[in-house]
Amino acid sequence: MQYRLLALDLDGTVVNHDLSVSPRVRKAIEAAQRAGVIVTIATGRMYGAAMPFARLLDIQAPLICYQGAVIQNASDAHIRFAATMPGAATAEAIAYLLANDIFVVAYIDEVLHIAHKRPELDVYLSYHPEGAEVRVCDDLQAVVHAHAPTKVLFVAQPEQVAPLLAELAARVGDRLVTTQSHALFGELTALGVNKGVALAELARQLDIPRDAVVAIGDQANDLEMVEWAGLGLAMGNAIAPLKAVANHILPTINEDGVAVAIEQFIL
Structure with a gap:
């Protein structure tokens, strides 16, 4: 071949x-x-x-x-x-992660939108030496409702990622795709x-x-x-x-x- x-x-x-x-x-x-x-x-x-x-x-x-x-x-x-993500399902997923004290990034137009700066941001940015733009949002859920993200990523301990993804799949799996891309990272994208x-x-x-x-x-x-x-x-x-x-x-x-x-x- x-x-x-x-x-x-x-x-x-x-x-x-x-x-x-x-x-x-x-x-x-x-x-x-x-x-x-x-x-x-x-x-x-x-x-x-x-x-x-x-x-x-x-x-x-x-x-x-x-x-x-x-x-x-x-x-x-x-x-x-x-393909961008539906606002309601994305906001629901982000609300669940933030309620569980998990660091979340929403990607909108090549800008990283976060709820607050935490040490996990530095962990994430260590994989991105190109210098990504980061924007702190007062209400991240409202932002993703108004501006459809391309992807959402969360950073957690390795033993947390799979259980968090399983719970997210149960909550929004009919509207979003969940996947693990790294030992520390779980990700969500649009269905399909x-x-x-x-x-x-x-x-x-x-x-x-x-x-x-x-x-x-x-x-x-x-x-x-x-x-x-x-x-x-x-x-x-x-x-x-x-x-x-x-x-x-x-x-x-x-x-x-x-x-x-x-x-x-x-x-």
């Missing part, structure tokens, strides 16, 4: 915990693009937080951001697809949003068949795209459920799993 589109998760797949990308992975991505393969990023990060890595890797293709809620050109920032749906839409726009698409990831938010792709690959450091649905399991990020995938399946 001649693969034509490669979708890469960022954190834990391409980007290590120190926000670095190994030279071998960079060279492999460059080689794939030279060979005519379209390489895209599929990330939970917002567009402004994905673009530094797109520039680093010289990726010109449209980027899948916000867990698939946005597809946006790397070249000119044109938005090709966008995930990386798999976005990757299918991007492939449709680029006129690339499913069988010619490769997707690589490591976390729960990568499940749908790894399942959807013609070739779905899980990193060696991936969670067990992702490994269970992948066609192949790669070496870990510390072992340059993405480079191995490109060398083995694409070049």
